Ligand SMILES: Cc1cc2nc3c(=O)[nH]c(=O)nc-3n(C[C@H](O)[C@H](O)[C@H](O)COP(=O)(O)O)c2cc1C
């Protein structure tokens with residue numbers, strides 16, 4: 001008998017066995033000394049919750065809205081590059097699982113399946129995340145393609161104009177598509193499910209960049225390629241430019257400072273994502289859950305405050321809501337589910353988090369996810 005999967009940590013273990021090492025570690029690890037990666041988790045672990053009893057929690061509602069759209073729970077799938085290399089067609093499977101679960105899915109600029117491939121395979125509108133490239137014509141094209149695909153929100157990522165180094169990407173010789181080396185061939189051959197999913201995948205290289213960028217696989221590292229393409233001159237005037245060409249819902253992601261949060265609200269964004277990129281960018285940036293309350297206080301209700309960084313369970317999501325987030329996003333938790341079992345694994349991640357959130361609400365005396373406040377946090 002196989003051991004049942006009871007939490008996201010189990011899905012991570014399974015993904016580690018099933019996904020080639022270079023791709024698993026790309027998803028799993030952080031930048032430099034991984035101080036921020038670890039801080040995201042440690043900060044969650046430090047928060048204790050107030051247990052309440054005798055409050056009739058039989059009927060509990062997890063439903064809410066994000067950007068005015070109804071969702072079954074306050075959760076969304078974060079944009080993740082190279083998703084389609086964790087499992088063939090990973091972006092399509094992720095978008096499908098999210099749609100079935102009634103939560104938003106955000107496609108990365110650096111996805112393997114293109115905007116059009118995901119649009120053709122999934123009926124439910126998804127969000128698109130944009131990186132601003134030095135070539136503004138290309139950036140404009142990406143935004144126009146998102147508009148043509150009827151994406152329901154555009155998410156501008158602000159915290160990766162220059163890439164924080166991830167040692168494992170260099171040591172593993174990460175490349176897209178994968179380089180044909182003896183080590184890679186042996187690794188991939190020992191991952192038959194992954195290999196089969198890749199054989200059937202509609203794309204094995206960056207789907208949104210084709211025709212615009214040549215030889216992504218011939219540069220010695222992807223970091224060098226990013227350094228050539230991504231624009232470090234990004235500033236608030238670019239947000240105004242994007243506002244002018246994107247009439248729909250606009251989110252800015254990568255806000256960690258109350259001052260930047262106020263500026264984002266001043267620029268009329270519909271939501272911000274409090275994020276340190278999952279500990280993959282500025283190492284020694286604070287844990288997102290530690291800065292969340294000051295950011296919520298800084299913007300009030302001028303813009304919706306979304307949150308990510310370290311969410312692996314419904315208890316973590318509950319803590320983020322208690323600290324003032326409107327909803328949480330999952331990056332690694334999503335990828336672990338995908339790498340472990342494809343679409344079924346993503347569904348399992350979402351449903352585990354849903355059940356854990358519901359139980360945590362019950363045991364803290366909460367019946368409506370929209371009414372969770374910081375009263376639920378234990379203060380000695
Ligand atoms: C493998 C991986 C790839 C990512 N790629 C992107 C990306 O292309 N665009 C982006 O805005 N954020 C990207 N992120 C950051 C996530 O959107 C999100 O901020 C982060 O994963 C949240 O932290 P968590 O992984 O602890 O949930 C990526 C994260 C991971 C783990």
Ligand SMILES: CCCCCCC(=O)C(=O)O
Pocket residue numbers: 080081082110160222223226277280
């Ligand atoms: C290694 C190429 C993809 C870089 C951009 C994706 C991303 O944001 C990440 O964190 O990784």
